[in-house]
Amino acid sequence: MDELTDNNVFMKIRELTKIYSMGESTVNALDGVSLDIQPGSFTVVMGPSGSGKSTLLYLIGGLDWPTSGSITVADDQIEKMDENALAEFRRNRVGFIFQSFNLVSSMPAEENVGFPLRFSGVPRSNRKARAQAVLAQVGLSDRTTHKPTELSGGQQQRVAIARALINDPPLILADEPTGNLDSHSGFTIMKLLADLNKAGKTVIVVTHDSRMRQFATDTIHLLDGKVVSEDEFIKATESLTQTIEEQGDQL
Amino acid sequence: MRFVDLVSLILYNLGRRKGRVLLTAIGVVIGTAAVVVLVSLAVGLQKNATQSLWGINDLTSIEVYPGYQEVMAMEVKGGGGGGGIYGGDTGVKYLTPKAIEEIKVIPGVKQTIIHDYMQASMELYFGKLMSWGNIMGVDLTDLADMGLEAERGTTELTKGTVVVGSWVPQNFYNPNPRPGEEMTEPPDLLDQNLKAVLIKYTQDGQEVRRTVSLRVVGILKETRGQADGNMYMNLGEVTAFSEWSRGSRIDRNKEGYSYLIVKAEDPDVVLDVADQINALGYMANTPQSYLEGINSFFLVLQIIFGGVGAIALLVAAIGIANTMTMSILERTREIGLMKAVGATNRDVLSIFLGEAAGIGFVGGLGGVILGWGASAVLNVVALSYFASQASEGGGGLPSAAAATPAWLPLFALVFATIVGLLSGLYPALRAATLVPVNALKYE
Structure with missing residues (x-):
């Protein structure tokens, strides 16, 4: 228990397991993952599809419940929170960024950014002012009244980042933030996340894009729901590639 | 939120x-x-x-008729033979003075007003116009006591006067119209004398006529009820005409009266009072039970x-x-x-x-x-x-x-x-x- 009071750790993840049942069969999306996230760190989670990296991110953000194990932020155990406490946690302590942006297509940028504030009871005029300030922070002060369809992919993702920042949460979680973007826009988004990290946010990014590693303070490799070392990870991916090539030759 | x-x-x-x-x-x-x-x-x-x-104004009224129900029930039981309705001890509950006393003591009853039809043939004349009237004897001197209001004239009855319902003037017509003559307008009867001709037949078929003059002293407001067709007159006078027509005295203890209007103290008790009167064997109707x-x-x-x-x-x-x-x-x-x-x-x-x-x-x-x-x-x-x-x-x-x-x-x-x-x-x-x-x- 002494670990839990260690002030140098932002988040402790212990023996985290998530089992999805698909009819008769079950899938171990996460299989006993333990991690420490330092405050102000920039953690990049890498792994192939189905390695459980997105599942890990959603569990950290309180969007799903683990089958077993614990996630401790400050002195709160997320897996023990009820619906209302989780909603409050997601509202004030986490900012989410998604691969597909998840913007409300009929709302202009400033309303998309201010959307979370509706659920925190912030009055309308105040919402607008705060949304404009955060949009300026991501470099979109000239796009506040544009609807998502009138913006490029990179701009849409910046609007989504602004939305994640609107409640000033200490933790930013990004699920494949560059996955739908061209390499240039993707790189801009990476730099934006790095800037946020420099400004004090703890950032966790799930990605395929190895360019992200240059900004990372920590890199975690996930394979079949387990944390593995980089060597193991490379070996596994190489053998995987080999198998695929062999199968290709046979064909 | x-x-x-x-x-x-x-x-x-x-x-x-x-x-x-x-x-x-x-x-x-x-x-x-x-x-x-x-x-x-x-x-x-x-x-x-x-x-x-x-x-809407007679919510405290109950009309009480003699109780024939038991007789009819008895007749059915007896196989339809024997005594008619008017024969001796048939069990008909007539509205005799004794019966009226019985009804008066029911809690909630404020007043009972005797109504009795004139039992005689009659023709009514007003100038050239003719009508058949329905003369109703009541034991009241002022019709206002049973909630009737005068449209014009008075509601008080004295000897030789009648107070008529609102539809009565409309019943007058010209018996010998000239060809092409328009329908007669209802005459204004107020303060006019009507000529009532009572008719009876002696045992050998001889027609006997008696002419009486009736002065109309009041015309009632429309009630949309029975009162509209009535010509109200003092009960004593009506009884005298009936007895003349019949040629003998009427024994009220045996035959009773045509019907009663029973006034309740309060609209809320009307249905209750009506139930009790029905329980005594008479037939009580209330606008309320109808309305209900x-x-x-x-x-x-x-x-x-x-x-x-x-x-x-x-x-x-x-x-x-x-x-x-x-x-x-x-x-x-x-x-x-x-x-x-x-x-x-x-x-x-x-x-x-x-x-x-x-x-x-x-x-x-x-x-x-x-x-x-x-x-x-x-x-x-x-x-x-x-x-x-x-x-x-x-x-x-x-x-x-x-x-x-x-x-x-x-x-x-x-x-x-x-x-x-x-x-x-x-x-x-x-x-x-x-x-x-x-x-x-x-x-």
């Missing part, structure tokens, strides 16, 4: 799917309009029925009519549930997003319930306006039809075909909103309890 934000978000969400919301609301419009029109129609029918049947019968009939009619409308509303409710279910499927990712940025289950539930109730409200509003308009059109059409019928056949004109009571539009609006809310309950609960991560991954 603040209430204003909730409402503005609901309105925003409804606004961005205008077409679908309006199409769904049309179902509610039809259902609500059906409820409003049909219930208005039932209320209108009820109004016409009660209006044309009874005056009519009212319960129309209540059933209103429920049936309202039910027909409610079926239309039920269909609309299924439409709302369908629209909301579709909407929630389409917006699953949006629900996931709302939860990811901090919306509670209650927030999500409130938003979707609010949208469903909003569709119900919009439809209800349209339905109330449409229903109101349709009732008004119905009235115009029906009344002009009635008016053309009435000018041909005569008779009273109904005031309205459909009457919309003030509570109905309000009730219909609230009801439509609640129907919307309830239809949205299942889809909204499903939306609220979605696991955020599943909602976000939904394709």
